Amino acid sequence: DGGITQSPKYLFRKEGQNVTLSCEQNLNHDAMYWYRQDPGQGLRLIYYSQIVNDFQKGDIAEGYSVSREKKESFPLTVTSAQKNPTAFYLCASSALDRANYGYTFGSGTRLTVV
């Protein structure tokens, strides 16, 4: 079955460390997205990519980096420059088709700074 897979489900990071969150999709979707969700808050866009080897900053890109070397993969690195990284991170993908434009989400990664 096609889907979008995020790993790990839970991640603990020490202050000052960089960590990378994985996101892989086999839906043949062109676009991929990273969102952050804090308790009681809406989804905030970190980065998105609509084509391989190209990506754009979202609303809260500072302290994060991404790459899009393959259509299927869009890893997110949370760097030590991100001052408050504890959150629920969601990856999504979509087909760039106006007739059917909705996101499919992965099950998320909960990142905690210890």
Place this chain on the structure above:
Amino acid sequence: RKEVEQDPGPFNVPEGATVAFNCTYSNSASQSFFWYRQDCRKEPKLLMSVYSSGNEDGRFTAQLNRASQYISLLIRDSKLSDSATYLCVVNIDRGSTLGRLYFGRGTQLTVWP
């Protein structure tokens, strides 16, 4: 001003009740509209798309008013399993490229027995 505004609730209703959620969007260039459902500590899942003519899926009815930039979701005969957060979502088409989706903060619904 936020692109999508929703009443955060919470809405607490008994089983069998009818409940309505409202949402407004600020950009008249918005092209596609959706309702997503998010269960506690889970990812959002697409509940239904919203079309100009209004659309229904079982107990769920979605309506769009482009003139007022207003979207609604009506749930009839509420079930315990409807308890979740409902996200209003809007796509703003940027012309030659599809834009991104903008999410409201969500409206929390609790259905009690």
